[in-house]
Amino acid sequence: EAGVAQSPRYKIIEKRQSVAFWCNPISGHATLYWYQQILGQGPKLLIQFQNNGVVDDSQLPKDRFSAERLKGVDSTLKIQPAKLEDSAVYLCASSPPGLAGETQYFGPGTRLLVL
Amino acid sequence: KQEVTQIPAALSVPEGENLVLNCSFTDSAIYNLQWFRQDPGKGLTSLLLIQSSQREQTSGRLNASLDKSSGRSTLYIAASQPGDSATYLCAVRTGAQKLVFGQGTRLTINP
Numbered sequence: 001e002a003g004v005a006q007s008p009r010y011k012i013i014e015k016r017q018s019v020a021f022w023c024n025p026i027s028g029h030a031t032l033y034w035y036q037q038i039l040g041q042g043p044k045l046l047i048q049f050q051n052n053g054v055v056d057d058s059q060l061p062k063d064r065f066s067a068e069r070l071k072g073v074d075s076t077l078k079i080q081p082a083k084l085e086d087s088a089v090y091l092c093a094s095s096p097p098g099l100a101g102e103t104q105y106f107g108p109g110t111r112l113l114v115l
Numbered sequence: 116k117q118e119v120t121q122i123p124a125a126l127s128v129p130e131g132e133n134l135v136l137n138c139s140f141t142d143s144a145i146y147n148l149q150w151f152r153q154d155p156g157k158g159l160t161s162l163l164l165i166q167s168s169q170r171e172q173t174s175g176r177l178n179a180s181l182d183k184s185s186g187r188s189t190l191y192i193a194a195s196q197p198g199d200s201a202t203y204l205c206a207v208r209t210g211a212q213k214l215v216f217g218q219g220t221r222l223t224i225n226p
Contacts, residue, residue, distance in 0.1 A: 004158070041218050041219075042119070042204050043159070043204075045214065091158060091159070093158075102147065102208075103161050103164060105161075108157050109157075109158055
């Protein structure tokens with residue numbers, strides 16, 4: 001079974017530029033999550049999708065971050081404009097429906113450096 | 116607001132030792148608690164999941180305990196090996212599949 005795919009793996013941009021990350025969850029997984037992990041900290045949930053609807057985006061900085069999940073499969077996370085404090089690893093995770101959804105499966109992450 | 120704390124932030128031990136990692140959380144109203152492993156440049160891998168009604172879970176050399184009333188969990192690693200070197204994260208599920216993570220313990224096992 002293929003895991004959660006993310007691209008790009010690394011990105012370096014200057015502040016005020018825009019950047020987008022892509023995530024392809026495990027086939028059949030209804031729930032998709034985006035996390036931000038700043039160096040030395042645990043992941044923080046940015047947004048959670050159930051199919052193509054948003055379940056929780058309470059910690060998403062909506063003035064600069066946006067996310068979408070087209071057709072309930074792939075998802076993109078965008079930052080516009082980026083700030084220095086956005087430097088972090090952005091992790092995508094997915095979970096299957098039902099009780100099996102107890103466990104989330106994580107992708108390798110996209111490491112973003114904002115200069 | 117749920118907060119999760121892990122102590123110590125870093126730990127270095129010689130190979131073969133048994134060790135304990137600690138996790139505490141402020142709100143006992145949790146659905147479950149999970150321990151994850153994170154290797155450099157890679158995503159998180161779930162190690163053990165303890166439901167709120169359970170006291171412990173075991174997998175191989177790993178044993179995790181949960182004391183919900185006191186807001187504490189421990190991860191016990193027996194007979195540590197260099198391959199166990201990684202960052203270990205605990206996370207509690209508060210509802211709607213939302214996970215709140217601790218900051219992690221960076222573990223180094225010295226050969």
